[in-house]
Amino acid sequence: MxxxxxxxxxxxxxxxxxxxxxxxxxxxxxxxxxxxxxxxxxxxxxxxxxxxxxxxxxxxxxxxxxxxxxxxxxxxGHQTSKQHGEGERPMLDGHVTREDGHQWTKYGQKRINGAKYPRSYHRCIYHKDQDCPATKTVQKVDRDADPPEFIVVYNMQHRCRSSDRHIPLVLESAEASLVKNQSRTDTPSDGDPPMTHLLLSDEILNISLTPEQWNLDNDLDPVMSFFEFADADPFYSSVLMNLR
DNA sequence: CCTATTTGACCTGT
DNA sequence: ACAGGTCAAATAGG
CATH class of the missing domain: 1.10.287 (Helix Hairpins)
Incomplete structure (x- = not known):
């Protein structure tokens, strides 16, 4: 890609x-x-x-x-790499992490044990406004692939109504490699809906939502749409099956 | 100014 | 004690 x-x-x-x-x-x-x-x-x-x-x-x-x-x-976009070596460098010039249909603000970054690259923590920009609990972490995978791959973990479902949310607009068909894919559902705590952890690369998220596969009538969160699509797709559903 | 990011300190669960 | 998640003061940049 x-x-x-x-x-x-x-x-x-x-x-x-x-x-x-x-x-x-x-x-x-x-x-x-x-x-x-x-x-x-x-x-x-x-x-x-x-x-x-x-x-x-x-x-x-x-x-x-x-x-x-x-x-x-x-x-x-204005990230300059500071000390701390190779951070993710999402924006200008070079590698762009793909959009997932939501807007996030970064609130932290941590070096993770065995990992080469730090993990960064983001939450939905409507966290304050509409107290939307959605959160994600982004971490570049250790082995450097040519188009660099990131693992994105989505932590809570959005509860916000973001007016100009856009769905991922990626058309390329799916040769990109599956990095790692894992999902599970937690038991809900204090009235929240069951929390879904989705671990997948940006690549996969986008691939799963090619225009042909996108269901026009659903207004689900892109991540949820991924599940819908994945369930219907023999390849992805078998991947998910093993992890459920 | 204002807003978003950076980064070490702090918190929490194991 | 440690790892990993979050806070918040300092910083950067418009």
Whole structure:
């Protein structure tokens, strides 16, 4: 899967509000393109025309995806590596950790025992506002893969209503390797819904949600959608089965 | 200023 | 005592 080198122009100087609007608009374009793709392709007779249409539509969708990534990188991207060696370096220039449809703020970072790279702790930006308990940790995997791989652990379900949440916009089909995948459900504590731990790489999260697989009618959290899709998919469901 | 990140200190469970 | 998760003061950057 490509890792994009993003050149973010700081001269455009969009305000926060502009970012939100722009992202919304692009997501709208993405969604419409996706719908067009779903309507158009089956109605075309198989052949080079259908192939061409598919290519063009996929390119449009991919451009939307990149544009959103760029906007988001430009929006909060300013990480310089300090001491402490190789931290994750999520934003500008180089490797970009993929978006998962939510906005997070980082509140900590820890060096983990045997691990080469630190683990960073993030919570939903609506933690205060809507006291949304969702949390995730991100950790680069030890063995350096070329497109670097991260393990993302999602800890609590979102309870927030984020208006401009966007679904992951990744189109590439699934050659990327499964790093590690694990899930379990905890018994609920003090009235919270059962808590789901999902351990998967960013790569997998995105792959699981290709437009074809995304169910238009569900407005579930992307992570939950992953489960829906995974349950129906022979490969992923067998992986999940072993872990349940 | 304001907001987000960094980073050592602090907390908690094993 | 230790590992790992969180807090919060200092810092960075717009």
């Amino acid at each position: 490509e890792h994009t080198n993003l050149l973010v122009s700081t001269s455009t100087d969009l305000s926060h509000w502009d970012h939100h609007l722009a992202i919304k608009e692009i997501n709208e374009a993405h969604e419409l393109t996706r719908q067009l793709r779903a309507v158009l392709l089956p109605s075309l007779p198989a052949g080079s025309l259908a192939e061409l249409a598919r290519e063009i539509l996929d390119k449009i969708i991919k451009s939307c995806s990149l544009a959103v990534l760029m906007l988001q990188s430009g929006g909060h």
